[in-house]
Amino acid sequence: MxxxxxxxxxxxxxxxxxxxxxxxxxxxxxxxxxxxxxxxxxxxxxxxxFPRTILRGHGRVAVFRSDQNGLGARHLGIGMSISGAFIALFLLARLIIQCDPTRIPMLSVLAWVILLATAVTVHCAVRKLASRLPLWLFLAALGACAVVVALDLPGSWGVAGAAAFPTAAPAVGAFLLSIVTLRETGEITLATVALGLTMSAVTLFEAREDLLTLGPDILSTALAVAPPLVGASVVQAFRRMVQRELDLVLVQSTVSQPRFAxxxxxxxxxxxxxxxxxxxxxxxxxxxxxxxxxxxxxxxxxxxxxxxxxxxxxGRTETWLHHAITESEFLGPVVTLNDPAGLAGLLSPPQRDGLLLTIWLLIGDTARSGASVCLRLGPISPPHGVGVQRKVLFPIELTTTGVSRRRVDPETWQAIRAIGPHVDSNPTGSLRVDIECSVDNPADA
Structure with a gap:
């Protein structure tokens, strides 16, 4: 060594x-x-x-994913937990209303006891573990939920000791809703789908004397599946928004760099x-x-x-724009830069902000449609006109794929105008913008 x-x-x-x-x-x-x-x-x-290493590239994503309840998601998790609690209370009240005093459904009651004990244990453990739900605890909770479903669903077959309609099994969906911010949304979605398939199979293959009893079972299945799926979708969108905003803030830090760095x-x-x-x-x-x-x-x-x-x-060949693109999780895969002369380093701070914002808005608005952007800077054009001897003129060609002009946000055009005069066209169904950029001559600095 x-x-x-x-x-x-x-x-x-x-x-x-x-x-x-x-x-x-x-x-x-x-x-x-x-x-x-x-x-x-x-x-x-x-x-x-080097504490900043966790803020770039895969390291930043790993840190964010290691704390699924951080960056504001804790407040979202509180709302999900309250919503799940209301659903569970509704289902518990339904059990009490439909319960016959002469025939107490012991299996359903036992299922509720297990479910409530699991929910209390998990949430107390999460508080002790700094708002994190380890995999082993999550799997143990899923095992307890499987026992709850097995105890509550036999009522559909008329087994003695179970309620006429399941209530604890749909409440498992409320429990999954309460922990949706603590685990990956894919894991919550898989558990919810498994719960929905199990309850749907019991509903379809049950022997019924009265077809009207199908309605409550359909309601129970929908109540078990819909809330956690909606919650997982909301949490996934929230996490993506936070990651994009974090990436934008870090990318904007490159605007203040020197020409080559x-x-x-x-x-x-x-x-x-x-x-x-x-x-x-x-x-x-x-x-x-x-x-x-x-x-x-x-x-x-x-x-x-x-x-x-x-x-x-x-460090003497790469400009701030190169680093802004290559070090961005969202811009790197879809933006191509061709700037052999390093002309992007000559842009003024307002022009840099405008160019970076233009790229970000074009990609952000159409990220799901496979959009891409190609930037070409240069070559330097000879000065023309009066009063431009101290200026350097060069074109910026911005070519997009999968971006139509009608989908471009008005703020994008305002950002382009901050760079310089432009002419836009739509030759092949995608947007192309030719910008004439004028910057101070570095030889006169």
């Missing part, structure tokens, strides 16, 4: 200096103690040193490389690594130097 692996022990020293001290700030600006008596590992320090992901990778380089230099300075370096350590040092040089070169 090399001393630069993620699990190798690293000694921290308050006098350590290097590029990382200038890049990440002094000891007062860091989020971990500058000196420690014990030895720490890089895996222990990285989550504290490394993106947020590259900055974190550069900081990680600097951490390894700083550790190596500190080991050599403190005498923990002898000179000359052993072949394995020398190879590691050469690799670090090569990667640092590549990052510095890469």
């Amino acid at each position: 090399t001393p630069f692996s993620d699990t190798a022990p690293i000694a921290t020293h308050p006098r350590a200096r290097g590029v990382g001290s200038r890049l990440l700030g002094g000891s007062a600006e860091r989020s971990w103690p500058p000196a420690a008596a014990d030895r720490r590992t890089r895996a222990d320090l990285l989550p504290l040193r 490394v993106g947020m992901l590259a900055s974190e990778q550069l900081a990680r490389l600097d951490f390894d380089a700083e550790t190596l230099l500190d080991d050599v300075a403190q005498g923990r690594t002898a000179l000359p370096l052993v072949p394995s350590t020398a190879t590691t040092a050469a690799s670090l130097a090569t990667q640092l040089r590549l990052h510095l070169i890469k």
